[in-house]
Amino acid sequence: MAELPTQAPPPRPYAVALTGGIGSGKSAVADLFAELGVTVIDADAISHALTAPGGAALAPINAAFGAEVLCANTGLNRPLLRERVFADPAARRRLEAILHPMIRERMQAALAADQGPYALLAIPLLVETGQTGLADRVLVVDAPEALRIARVGRRSGLAPAAVRRIIASQATRAERLAAADDVIDNAGDRAALRPQVAALHARYLDLAGAHR
Template identity: 55%
Template sequence: MHTPIQPAAFSVGLTGGIGCGKSTVADLFAELGASIVDTDVIAHSLTAPHGPAMPAILAEFGPDFATPDGALDRARMRTLVFSDATARTRLEAILHPRIRDATAAAAAIATGPYVIYVVPLLIESGAWRERVSRVLAIDCSEDTQVARVMRRSGLTADAVRAIMAAQVTRQQRLAAADDVIGNDDGVEALRPQVERLHKRYLALSV
């Protein structure tokens, strides 16, 4: 029996495609006092060296999917799930219930005036829309996404575009959002947008 995620009185689901700057925006909201629950951070902790999800992953996929220090071999798993849809389903069956439980636990101890859930695949998942008060999309051009991810990860442009193709389109994400922050112009251009939305969220959370 998994713990249901009980939304705070006011909560925001923050999403965006790969390379859009979700973590940067979340950090700016955190500086203003919002409580951040990042499902990507939770997923990484579950698959870190000897993380709690690793025994189930290795039982399902085999020891070749662990790095020498006992973490998930992300490159190998990425290659597999992009070539085999059933592998993605099997991995999600292991990770998603654990992420859901950890997310609920983090939200239960949040102390900020509102909670921001950072969920990269919020639109794709479907269920998240009902759990949050508003959806905030971080948006930038596709060329900016590709350049950022190539710079930080060393992936080729084609590899980045393949990841993007597995996500909803930019247009679908914007259509599903209640609020949008543009992130083509760097951190200083983000601050006033975050501050403006923070004030709105504070008013809505009362």
């Protein structure tokens, strides 16, 4: 019997991947794009859903790390697991092997379902996980390290040394900039972000129109 011809998957909507190191201001930039009507598909939000009570990632995390990393009320004991994976690179890789494929699958499904002219994929570890191919364009939010450390300290109360350890576990500033098609400079305040986001939004609408 002759084989049936395979159908190519439908083309996905135009996608821009948003990334940046901790404290760079990714969330502020994503919020400004959302105010302009852009769909933001947030990897962190998906991760939280996967690890909330009843989340699909809890069973494999339990099997890999033990019941002590789970909580009845919150699903995942985030502080305990964070401490463990930052102290043990092998543990971090085990966690990433569980979460990243699940997050990627849900991001791709959300992107395929999006009806807007383009979507923003907010992926903090885009460069570290080699996922630049998920999008048509990479947007990096950039800020000096000292400013990022200060921002994280004000936001979360972490000591500078703790923030530096997190920064050291991420891609370097140079690596992110090398992967960027576009860069937003977030060395200033939120008001300085708006014109940059507006200009990029106009550019992405043009690119998305040509993509169709």
